[in-house]
Amino acid sequence: MVSLSELKIGAPGPFLPPWDNALKNAKTIDSLGYDSMAFPDHLAGFIPQSIWTPEVTQLAYLQQSPHTYYEMASIMGACAAVTENVQLISSVTEPLRRHPALIAQTFLTLDHISNGRVVLGIGAGEIENVEPYGLNYSGQVGKLREALKIIRHIWDSHEPFNFDGKFWKMKDAVMSLRPAVEGRPPPIWIAALGPKMLEITAEYG
Structure with missing residues (x-):
């Protein structure tokens, strides 16, 4: 049984305009002692515009469209720069x-x-943020597995590397940027549900 002293509480990270308000919210979340902020990586939202009304969700009072999102890494970096303790999760x-x-x-x-x-939260993606933008949604679990191999290799190695996968191929690829603390790269949290994704989580998460 988990004791209350071990319980961690997170909040949705600010991802909506206006910019000044987003940064103010991040500072407030940090000052109130929340353990983490989570930032969605979306181009489009899940709720159709046709039912985006205050009767369905109170968020409709705050924004005119369900598809209004700041780019994830940009807002995470901005919030990181104005906070001190809270963890930031994609x-x-x-x-x-x-x-x-x-x-x-x-x-x-x-x-x-x-x-x-920072924590790298990563998954296989969802079709509504991929196919409408001309990208291929097929093979997403295999792509995630290969991506995790590449990311881990980049974080763990200083040397140029080659990768010969089904979805990505690299030759003499280099990246010399190291973690802020050597030997302690960002944690990887994997969003998983089905059997194949749970296997990947057991291996990499």
């Missing part, structure tokens, strides 16, 4: 819109900005 990104090497670099950068407070 909730969640995926390797369908973002190349694995870019994910690795982005989260090492956020690791430095936050002084080690």
Whole structure:
């Protein structure tokens, strides 16, 4: 049984305009002692515009569209710069819109900005944020597995590396940026439900 002293409480990270209000909310979450803030990585929301009304969700009072999102890494970095203690979690990104090497670099950068407070939350993605933008949603679990191999290798090695996968191929790829604390890269949290995703979680999460 988990004691109350071990219970951690998080809050949704600010991801809506106006910008000044988003940063103010981040500072408030940090000052109130929340353990974490979670930032969605969306182009589109889940609720159709046709039912985006105050009767369905009170968020409709705050924004005119369900598809209003700041770019995840940008707002995470901004919030990291104005906070001191709260953990910042991507909730969640995926390797369908973002190349694995870019994910690795982005989260090492956020690791430095936050002084080690960032968590890479990652999953296989959802179709509504992929296919409408001309990207291929097929093979998403395999892409995630390969992406995690690439990200881990970049974080663990100083040397150029090659990768010959089904979805990505690299030759003499280099990235010299290291974690803010050497040997302590950002934790990886995997969003998983089905058997294949749970296998990946057991291996990498």
